[in-house]
Amino acid sequence: MTRDETMPEHAPDATLLDVVEGLHREVQAVAFALDTPGTRAAKPLRHTLLERLEDHLLPRLRELSRPAIVVVAGSTGAGKSTIVNSLLGDEVSKASVLRPTTREPVLVTHPEDAELAAGLDLGEALRVEHDGVPRGIALLDAPDLDSLMSSNRETAVRLLAAADLGLFVTTAARYGDALPWRVLTDAKERGASVAMVLNRVSDEKLAEVRTDLVSRLREHGLASSALFVVPDAGAHEGLLPAESVEPIARWLRRVAGADQARTVILRTLRGALDALVEQTAALVAEVEAQTDDAAALRAAVVDAVPSGLGDLADATVDGTLSTGAVEAAWLAAVDAEPGILRPVAGRFRRPRRAALARRAELLGAVATRVRETLVTQVLAAARTSSETIGSQLGEQDDRLPGGAALHAAVQADGALAAWRDTTVRSEVSAWLRGVADAVGDLAPGVLQAADRGLTREGLVAVATAAAVGVAGAERVLAGVAGAAAGELVDAARADLVALGRHVVEGEAGPYTERLDVTALAPEAVTGLRLRLAELRRQVRSR
Known part of the structure; x- marks a missing residue:
């Protein structure tokens, strides 16, 4: 008796094989980017599924004989x-x-x-x-x-x-x-x-x-x-x-024997397919749970971000950023050179060059204190947002699975702190340049009048001090620029609030970067869910 008579070749079921091969690709593509109790349980499930597909189901479907x-x-x-x-x-x-x-x-x-x-x-x-x-x-x-x-x-x-x-x-x-x-x-x-x-x-x-x-x-x-x-x-x-x-x-x-062995193979295959349906459904549920957890984490991070902006925005709008070192530097400058208070277009004699230089030096110290204060205040706002995010994620891990692990990963990275410091200093420098540009855009007559009592650099220092709320600086700037002074200060304060918003929103970056990945997207489960539906139809039809 020939081999063909005792052991006929059986072509695999191409449709079922296609479905199982497609399922294999989808399971391979599954990734668990979050560290939650669910993903820790799902990783072994994915591993088991791959082993059973690769070691038994796919080889058997490809060659039933x-x-x-x-x-x-x-x-x-x-x-x-x-x-x-x-x-x-x-x-x-x-x-x-x-x-x-x-x-x-x-x-x-x-x-x-x-x-x-x-x-x-x-x-x-x-x-x-x-x-x-x-x-x-x-x-x-x-x-x-x-x-x-x-x-x-x-x-x-x-x-x-x-x-x-x-x-x-x-x-x-x-x-x-x-x-x-x-x-x-x-x-x-x-x-x-x-x-x-x-x-x-x-x-x-x-x-x-x-x-x-x-x-x-x-x-x-x-x-x-x-x-x-x-x-x-x-x-x-x-x-x-x-x-x-x-x-x-x-x-x-x-x-x-040919027929009996095939019966055994098919019986085991049916049992394996039934088990595959259950295990794939469990994997789908875990992938869906992970995307839901990621969405909740993303919302919690976004909600926590504005917490650091409130105090900074209030202090900017009501002009109380100047309290402390900036105000002290201004009063020291005025005490040392009272003429700072009289840079207006009038019949004042033009100050001597030495007096102008001294005023510029004293106002330079004021500008330095403004820079330092803004860096400190904006960094504090950023840290407040960071701490709020950490509190939301780390202290509510029962409500936000994966939150503590996500927060720990971001903090361990160290990149956020370095980004924060570099960005704040860069943004404050850019804001100061913006104020200087605004002063440069004042009408030529205003600048010429200011030149009677202040250098251009001195006037820029006055404008920055006025923008953070130094009342004396606001009076000096108004005496020089008139109505344009108010517009300059309002625009500078609005830019300062925007600066703070940009920085505190950046605190969410390392979190959202970890959450905005393919594995955590809502559509990450679509292909797997589709293969599961196809597999169920195949199993029911047998």
């Missing part, structure tokens, strides 16, 4: 390799003293299935052909699930994820361990068929252990799983008696 993979798994010393060898009547997988713990997977296929099995992606598995393997299945002796080597454990878990059937080997002394039940539950969740081999059971303990094991299987929703008992053969090397493993061999022959 390959042999059904029966993974023989278990803990160290459970006797997996001995079971495999005894089923085949030949030592194909080293066991016992020669190999106390399985280090590399061993794939055993019937010679006539070898070509079909060649495409199975099983990493570094040692491939063996043996005519003792029923046609239509491939036996895979996996590394120990509790191996001391993490790479072995990871390989074992990965191979189990790729299984069409799982044959879990345990012993009377080890069946109660948490590990086998965790593995079996995971297999059940992804829709795989499993069977259990209870190895090395003495006659005295058989009834007790079997009853307890059947009860545990029922508790874990595995009551329909096959259970095989292998009697304790005592200390020995080599193969077990054929009759000890004959029930397992019969079970394998029953699930083998």
